[in-house]
Amino acid sequence: MQEARIFHHALKVDEELCYGCTRCMSVCPTTAIRIRRGKAVVDPARCIDCGNCMEACPVDAIVVEQDDFQKIFRYAYRVAVVPSVMIGQFKEEISESRVINAIHELGFTHVYEAEFGTDILHRISGAYPIYAAKGPIISSFCPAIVQLVQVRFPSLVSHLNLIKPPLDISAHFAQRELIKQGARQEEIGIFYVTPCAAKIAAIKSPAEEESGLFNGVINMNFLFNLVRKTLVRQKKTASIPKPDRSRISPAAVTWSLTNGEAPHMKGRSLSVDGIHNVIEFLEKLESGEITGIDFLELRSCDEGCAGGILGSGNRFLTAERLRHRADSMKALDPQVLKRVDAQEDYLSRHIKLAQIRPRSIVKLDDDFQQAMRKMERIQELLGSLPRVDCGVCGSPSCEALAQDIVQGRGELNQCIFYQRSQEVLDPLRSKRNLEHMRRIWGSGKFSI
Ligand code: SF4
Ligand code: SF4
Known part of the structure; x- marks a missing residue:
């Protein structure tokens, strides 16, 4: 199995400035950004350093590091x-x-x-x-x-x-x-x-x-x-x-x-x-x-x-x-x-690159059978998600949320449509759902 590499990224989110507006998440071409606790979080494995997020941020909360x-x-x-x-x-x-x-x-x-x-x-x-x-x-x-x-x-x-x-x-x-x-x-x-x-x-x-x-x-x-x-x-x-x-x-x-x-x-x-x-x-x-x-x-x-x-x-x-x-x-x-x-x-002797390897972001599992099962699960989940890509779950699209769920980085009850349908069946769930929303958007956005 190929060893996972750590990728250096120069772009960083300034948590003091970020207020979770989702603009960066919407423009990211590799669905690398999620909103967690009201702040943008970048997945280093997916980010390609294109800078689109930095350009889109209205408060300059995305900054580029440099050497002294x-x-x-x-x-x-x-x-x-x-x-x-x-x-x-x-x-x-x-x-x-x-x-x-x-x-x-x-x-x-x-x-x-x-x-x-x-x-x-x-x-x-x-x-x-x-x-x-x-x-x-x-x-x-x-x-x-x-x-x-x-x-x-x-x-x-x-x-x-x-x-x-x-x-x-x-x-x-x-x-x-x-x-x-x-x-x-x-x-x-x-x-x-x-x-x-x-x-x-x-x-x-x-x-x-x-x-x-x-x-x-x-x-x-x-x-x-x-x-x-x-x-x-x-x-x-x-x-x-x-x-x-x-x-x-x-x-x-x-x-x-x-x-x-x-x-x-x-x-x-x-x-x-x-x-x-x-x-x-x-x-x-x-x-x-x-x-x-x-x-x-x-x-x-x-x-x-x-x-x-x-x-x-x-x-x-x-x-x-x-x-x-x-x-x-x-x-x-x-x-x-x-x-x-x-x-x-x-x-x-120094002009040629030896190799450029793929860096798949949707690698679901090293085991082929498991990967196929996870792929099927993504399709199943997509069937239950509304496919409106509203971003309220803190992921850029319903497909990205489905991938997050099978990769153990997300839960179905992050979806507001799923939450509401569950509350109809069990009104007591609304408190738990509010907690899910706080985890995504931070407490401040619920103090209206
Ligand atoms: S630099 Fe590009 S790929 Fe990386 S998080 Fe920003 S928009 Fe996404
Ligand atoms: S665009 Fe800027 S303020 Fe908005 S979520 Fe992204 S980093 Fe935060």
Whole structure:
């Protein structure tokens, strides 16, 4: 039997702020949220870190954890791996060089754009490498999508491209180059500046069991504010010339946006963004309705990483600025390519993911016969539930409550329709039913 893994999730519910409004529960694409004692509770096995709950919460009760920024100073070599969308958040008059310079000023000794990893992959493989067992190939760029496939579409796991994300490739490059220049491994701290929670989870509990490349994660909105303050301070003095050549290619700059990756793939490709659109599409793929497509670029957020929950600007403006930046970019610096060539052997050995395993959320039992019996029980229970998905039971749908019951995490008398029908037969039950409701919604909601 496969050992259960503990999955790291960066999103946490602040119980002080949460008042059990159920908005997060309604939008969660993997039915990971329940209401217990009037607060949202996230099931770590089901959560895919898409951030939909955080966006939906009216009181900001869902927060993203990050490492303490001071942690960077534990290292002599402090590397920031920054997504292109970080730069796209700044107005055009603030050049990329100024943003990078400000990140240096904050304490980083080296700054790389995460999507530089796509240039590395192209350079060492001659094209973007594909390592999927089945077509259509599903991009593994967006970690929320990788988790979604693992959790909700386990039969499609073999379609995922087993290639490490560009941010990992950039980190390998940075680490290797510093070691070649004489740095010791323990002196190097690599920090990813993340636009979303899913990338934090991917770094802290990767899809395959390999980790240790990154020493910490910094939320993009946090760094954005620090950079902005630094730029204001520098305003009168800073004059940073634009480089003659670009540090990354135009294709890499727009790679994380919707339709940034698909045009570079062979054959017929398609881009879909927004987690609920992606789910609808994957349901069709699973049922065999999709034919003739070779490559699927799927992004959890609208406008790709420009729409990440840790972005500070308008996602459409960020995406437009990055496209504009790509259009006006100079040729990729040949010196950069020489540096990549110098590490080709090492990098070639570190671009592939060994495996991505399914993580089924509805695994009912290890024993097949038992699992079948539980499946039948779910159907039976669904027959007695009203199927109105009202959420009063504290589960997002009648089906989710039925699953909770057979998995020993719920009771039929959480259903208000069931309670009322029982009270008709036995009026004395109403007191007990009120207790059930208090367990779900907390006492405060019954003190009217
Ligand atoms: S991050 Fe996404 S999957 Fe996780 S609880 Fe929130 S909405 Fe559900
Ligand atoms: S959206 Fe979720 S976390 Fe926010 S207050 Fe409502 S129940 Fe609580």
